[in-house]
Amino acid sequence: MDGLFAIVTLLVLDLPRPLGSPHLTRVLLHQWPSYLADLVSFTTIGLIWIEHHGMMSSVRRIDRRFLEISLLFLLIVSVVPWPTALAAEYATHGTQARPAAVLYAGTMLAMGLAFTLSWRYLERHNELIGEAAAPAFPTGVRRALLGTLAYMIAVGIAFVSPLASFAVDAAID
């Protein structure tokens, strides 16, 4: 759990700290998109960490290829705060909401694909997983696939209506 402790601390460490403002409350309320973005990033990465923790708890042994797939997955996870911050900044910026929504849903889709890939790899190499864990696999793969499909739809919607796409994103979480 220390790993989660460390990551999560870093995400929030750079919350904006207005200096010497005569209207602290107003300034803080005005910066809500920044706080919202950090909250969403935190929750997203935290929930992914829990899912990943669940998957890893049934893994008995790791091979090099699985490490490489994990690296790809982690790359995408680590990118999450970036489209999230852009989405918070641009969601209410008229025409610029579209690229932000496409980028956000696209990142989530890529993450879903990489996570599905991890599950599938483990399913096909059952020498890597403990015998007790094997029956849980179809459920895990199905959940990862469904999430991926849902984000695929969210990417499509993002081109038409950015706000509807964000609503779909929120519903998937």
Added chain:
Amino acid sequence: MDGLFAIVTLLVLDLPRPLGSPHLTRVLLHQWPSYLADLVSFTTIGLIWIEHHGMMSSVRRIDRRFLEISLLFLLIVSVVPWPTALAAEYATHGTQARPAAVLYAGTMLAMGLAFTLSWRYLERHNELIGEAAAPAFPTGVRRALLGTLAYMIAVGIAFVSPLASFAVDAAID
């Protein structure tokens, strides 16, 4: 302990480093609120880490719901440096001390609530804790509840007298 090592290092890494100043001592002394805030954040998170470590040492198994409660708790812990920095900046800023004091005591209260929630969840699901640890539980829950109540009072006081509220916060630690 490596986890603590990592977090703690990050907190202090961004101490202000005045460049090419002709009066280094004076500049450093002038920045004391910033150093005080880092010291308080460090100590607070460190002591929380020790409390959390104590709680976790009696846990034998973890379930998904407990991970989610922990995530909520960690979210609040990770926010701590932010109201602490605002408190250090605004404690002596007249009217702006009030929102800073409310925010600080409120964060601490939220942390106390989440920690109490963790204890209560473990107490009710004793399949998660080792048998040897069970007798220690009432004490843990009581400490967490008392801390939470004390911060509730500190939030109330913060609306009347910000400095008195900070004094109560310090006494609770």
Added chain:
Amino acid sequence: MDGLFAIVTLLVLDLPRPLGSPHLTRVLLHQWPSYLADLVSFTTIGLIWIEHHGMMSSVRRIDRRFLEISLLFLLIVSVVPWPTALAAEYATHGTQARPAAVLYAGTMLAMGLAFTLSWRYLERHNELIGEAAAPAFPTGVRRALLGTLAYMIAVGIAFVSPLASFAVDAAID
């Protein structure tokens, strides 16, 4: 894997986030060297982490000297994002591409040397490695040496043609 999770998150956390731009897509596309540098740093450090993980999995015991060699190796690994960012910034800057290419290939060479040193130290102190792992050692040392030689050539080429040197770097990965 939590350690990797933490490092990797940090690398990408500071992707540029343009504020209130009226041309979000164009601005993002314009910043591609910065994204490319983070992607390359991420992949490089991730692959090194996998190699290092492979080496460590055959280590049974650690002595003080091995920790010092590891410290040197980690120092160089941690420097990687810096020449990578400079390379992305200066690769297309005419005469300034040369120092950037020399610095990049030189960092990689230093990393290869430190990694070879780690392997050689373990090979000579076989009380530190498990018996089952011993046969894998000649392969490990040879791979580390070959990589080091290749980067030596890349440093040489960097003085003549920076772009050719980057191409060699990419081929070695």
Added chain:
Amino acid sequence: MDGLFAIVTLLVLDLPRPLGSPHLTRVLLHQWPSYLADLVSFTTIGLIWIEHHGMMSSVRRIDRRFLEISLLFLLIVSVVPWPTALAAEYATHGTQARPAAVLYAGTMLAMGLAFTLSWRYLERHNELIGEAAAPAFPTGVRRALLGTLAYMIAVGIAFVSPLASFAVDAAID
């Protein structure tokens, strides 16, 4: 070792990256105090980590008081990059070299004191250490005490001659 990997990466991540400079080599050479400071911080924290790792390897059980002493020690360790950066910046700034040298040697002295305290606490509570490790204790305590005394002298010298004090610091390492 993942913990070390994480910390160390963070230290060097913020090396200055000059943008679009027409004289990259000259700019980089000009920034040597910044690089030197990072190298010294890295080496100092790395060597402390090795010492601390050596101490912890003989610890069998941890109590609350020992965690609190460790927290104090870690607080000082995490501060190290800050006086190091100030020392690199002010060592050649005439009169301002004195406060920088006092601050640097003072931080090192505080770290030595906290480390000695850790060793002494373990020595007096031998229920916390494994039996095999007990004979190594007098050596550990003596080394920690000697280092502390040496830094005490370095603090004294810093008031008279900052550069001589830095030379003593380097000799102690």
